[in-house]
Amino acid sequence: MFDFLSDYNNPTLLGAFWMTVKLTVISGLGSLIWGTLLAAMRVSPVPLMRGFGTAYVNIVRNIPLTVIIIFTSLGLADVFGVTMGASDFQVRGFRLAILGLVAYTAAFVCEAIRSGINTVPLGQAEAARAIGLTFSQTLRLIILPQAFRAVIGPLANVLIALTKNTTVAAAIGVAEAAYLMKGMIEKEAQVLLIGAVFAFGFVVLTLPTGLLLGWLSKRLAVKR
Amino acid sequence: MSSVLYDAPGPRAKRRNVFISVIFFALLALLVWFVWDAMNEKNQLEWALWKPFTESQAWTTYLLPGLADTLRAAALAMVIALPLGAVFGIARLSDHLWVRLPAAWVVEFFRAIPVLLLMLFANEAYDRWANLTTEQRQLYAVVTGLVLYNASVLAEVVRAGILALPKGQSEAAKAIGLRKGQTMRIVLLPQAVTAMLPAIVSQLVVIVKDTALGGVMIGFTELLSTRGTLAAAYGNPIASFVVVAIIYIVLNFILTSFASWLEKRLRRSKKSTGAVLSAEDMEELNPAATGGTFGTGAGGSI
Amino acid sequence: MKLRKASAAAAAALVLSLTATACGGGDGDNEGGSGSGGGDKIKIGIKYDQPGLGLKEPDGTFSGFDVDVATYVAKELGYDADQIEFVETKSADRENALKRGDVKFIAATYSITDERKKSVDFAGPYLLAHQDLLVKTDSDITEATDLNGKNLCSVTGSTSAENVKNDFAPKANLKENSGYSECISSLQSGTVDALTTDDSILAGFASQEQYKGQFKLAGLKLSNENYGIGVKKGDTETLNKINAALEKMVSSKAWDKAVTDNFGPANYKNEPAPKIGVIVQ
Numbered sequence: 001m002f003d004f005l006s007d008y009n010n011p012t013l014l015g016a017f018w019m020t021v022k023l024t025v026i027s028g029l030g031s032l033i034w035g036t037l038l039a040a041m042r043v044s045p046v047p048l049m050r051g052f053g054t055a056y057v058n059i060v061r062n063i064p065l066t067v068i069i070i071f072t073s074l075g076l077a078d079v080f081g082v083t084m085g086a087s088d089f090q091v092r093g094f095r096l097a098i099l100g101l102v103a104y105t106a107a108f109v110c111e112a113i114r115s116g117i118n119t120v121p122l123g124q125a126e127a128a129r130a131i132g133l134t135f136s137q138t139l140r141l142i143i144l145p146q147a148f149r150a151v152i153g154p155l156a157n158v159l160i161a162l163t164k165n166t167t168v169a170a171a172i173g174v175a176e177a178a179y180l181m182k183g184m185i186e187k188e189a190q191v192l193l194i195g196a197v198f199a200f201g202f203v204v205l206t207l208p209t210g211l212l213l214g215w216l217s218k219r220l221a222v223k224r
Numbered sequence: 225m226s227s228v229l230y231d232a233p234g235p236r237a238k239r240r241n242v243f244i245s246v247i248f249f250a251l252l253a254l255l256v257w258f259v260w261d262a263m264n265e266k267n268q269l270e271w272a273l274w275k276p277f278t279e280s281q282a283w284t285t286y287l288l289p290g291l292a293d294t295l296r297a298a299a300l301a302m303v304i305a306l307p308l309g310a311v312f313g314i315a316r317l318s319d320h321l322w323v324r325l326p327a328a329w330v331v332e333f334f335r336a337i338p339v340l341l342l343m344l345f346a347n348e349a350y351d352r353w354a355n356l357t358t359e360q361r362q363l364y365a366v367v368t369g370l371v372l373y374n375a376s377v378l379a380e381v382v383r384a385g386i387l388a389l390p391k392g393q394s395e396a397a398k399a400i401g402l403r404k405g406q407t408m409r410i411v412l413l414p415q416a417v418t419a420m421l422p423a424i425v426s427q428l429v430v431i432v433k434d435t436a437l438g439g440v441m442i443g444f445t446e447l448l449s450t451r452g453t454l455a456a457a458y459g460n461p462i463a464s465f466v467v468v469a470i471i472y473i474v475l476n477f478i479l480t481s482f483a484s485w486l487e488k489r490l491r492r493s494k495k496s497t498g499a500v501l502s503a504e505d506m507e508e509l510n511p512a513a514t515g516g517t518f519g520t521g522a523g524g525s526i
Numbered sequence: 527m528k529l530r531k532a533s534a535a536a537a538a539a540l541v542l543s544l545t546a547t548a549c550g551g552g553d554g555d556n557e558g559g560s561g562s563g564g565g566d567k568i569k570i571g572i573k574y575d576q577p578g579l580g581l582k583e584p585d586g587t588f589s590g591f592d593v594d595v596a597t598y599v600a601k602e603l604g605y606d607a608d609q610i611e612f613v614e615t616k617s618a619d620r621e622n623a624l625k626r627g628d629v630k631f632i633a634a635t636y637s638i639t640d641e642r643k644k645s646v647d648f649a650g651p652y653l654l655a656h657q658d659l660l661v662k663t664d665s666d667i668t669e670a671t672d673l674n675g676k677n678l679c680s681v682t683g684s685t686s687a688e689n690v691k692n693d694f695a696p697k698a699n700l701k702e703n704s705g706y707s708e709c710i711s712s713l714q715s716g717t718v719d720a721l722t723t724d725d726s727i728l729a730g731f732a733s734q735e736q737y738k739g740q741f742k743l744a745g746l747k748l749s750n751e752n753y754g755i756g757v758k759k760g761d762t763e764t765l766n767k768i769n770a771a772l773e774k775m776v777s778s779k780a781w782d783k784a785v786t787d788n789f790g791p792a793n794y795k796n797e798p799a800p801k802i803g804v805i806v807q
Contacts, residue, residue: 045233045241048245052248058477064437064448064472065436066437070465074462074703079715087677135230143229164336171441173701178340185348191345199333206336281586285583358613445614457584461705461708
């Protein structure tokens, strides 16, 4: 019954899901870094940075990811020459997709972290200032460590959403799970079976992430 | 709360802020210049490419019909997903395990699967086993994918909305002798729906954005897809992309502003219990926080 | 339950958007298939996004060679131009639209293949096209093998790029874009060196006003594409009528006029009008 699955080798089923995992992990790390920087900008004392952070989040959150991903290929690579150091289009598509996913997901990471910063009691920041810490010290040593522990839950949701959002990379020809599924259901007769296989794949990817991070967020929550 | 993170700037801090601002501004200006220069070099700034958008035909022939389809799919999806979500949300709060558990499974399952896969699957299924015209099939496939996913997200919203109500409400209902169904119908749900409104409007933004998947992957004639027809006629793919992105931003910005206006209003309102579920609550929505039974808490609302 | 003002506003907004769009977009959906050709209208499937073949113009009219052929054929079937309703049939949707009778016939760069003949019948062919390359005017690509190590653009899911990779230039670096105009944009910016698909489609794009003089066809015949008019399987009556109409179109020189009108300036040397029923392998 599963014979047809082995007919596909560009990509294979496992290869396609491995691509999904790679996209998720790399863009996850990237958006965590960029999102934290954005959050820092949004709470910083410099008005221009605050304005930039706010504008970035409000613009990027309101554009469909599909538009962003296609634009990385059509706009960034073709017009602005951001080829990500790859001349092979498969590799370039993969890297551009990561760039697009990071740009998009970072806006949500930023908002999650900002809401985490809001959960840190005022006294913490006031005490930090009272002992003479600067803004960046306050943020780095006092606020963010507590904020991160509070936002593991929301960040887990962002990560799971990111896992699912990697499917959009299929729009620029990155051979991940949705790309393979589209090819398969057009050619094969067993539509239901194919649907079940790919659904199962994504449940396998997202379920443990949710459970693990849910457990972690409870364990690490700052007891108040 | 950002202002507690730093003192009111003194003379030195002011100087430093100005210095950082200047550097940051210079970086931004450099970026803008780079973008402008690259577009200029590739002849993307030629007026001929942008001129069509100042004429009414580009809008009436391509963009507005596409936008209408986008809104139609989004509105249909919301109208169908809302009652469905309410049913599942309430089912998850049931006292009976045999109701609670299957409902939870369904909700968690559809929240774990990408909307894109749901659409692809629905499209193929309708193609093979349903008797639909091409336009109907594409619309139905997009709406089906959106409904399946968003109903399960809205189920969580409804659940959280009901849980967010003060306990006194259901206790008072019990005290005057209302049955469980009556309590839910007469007391809890009306209040929860009001509390959920901002979250529901924000979810519309997610739905509007996701319609674009249907355009690219299954050929549904929404905004992003009619943009392709427009670009073929005028030969301006890049310019049309920029314009369409701006349309999405404006549309969703209006929805977001509407949501936060609603939220503010509801919070101010004296008649309500003060329980309001905002977009931010949605992002934090996970089983750990809302006392869920089990599962991934997959989703969030990206 | 008495809705408060805010709730009412939200509900109103939702209802408004529903009704507004119902008026805006939905017309024509419920008119039924009219596949029988009865009534006053005839529905014909074309492409909307291929200049020179089937294009939805800014003023809402349609232009291109396929459109001209379809209009001529419809006239022979007894329908005036204002009785024609053009419907977009994307490549993947063509068989189904015919099978269901959503359209009477399809003229949409529809190559006659054995695979497709299993589910639809073809009148014609009415044009012999070849897979070719579109390159910049100053390009030195003259053969398919020149593409080795070069960047080649094609549309996601199309077979033409696979053909080139499998048969001519296995080392070509393939970029998949969402549409041909996006590929042209990549070609213009120098990201890719060539764009491949049927020469008729390429000629249509190259002769567009904004691209004039920028691109040329390489003039290769990498495959034979016999464009036919698709009709519902077993609808021999329509099939014969369309074949007669096509023959008349060729003999009355209307065919030649349609070719020069639509493929004019792009160094496109069209094949002579094909004989009905003769498929060039």
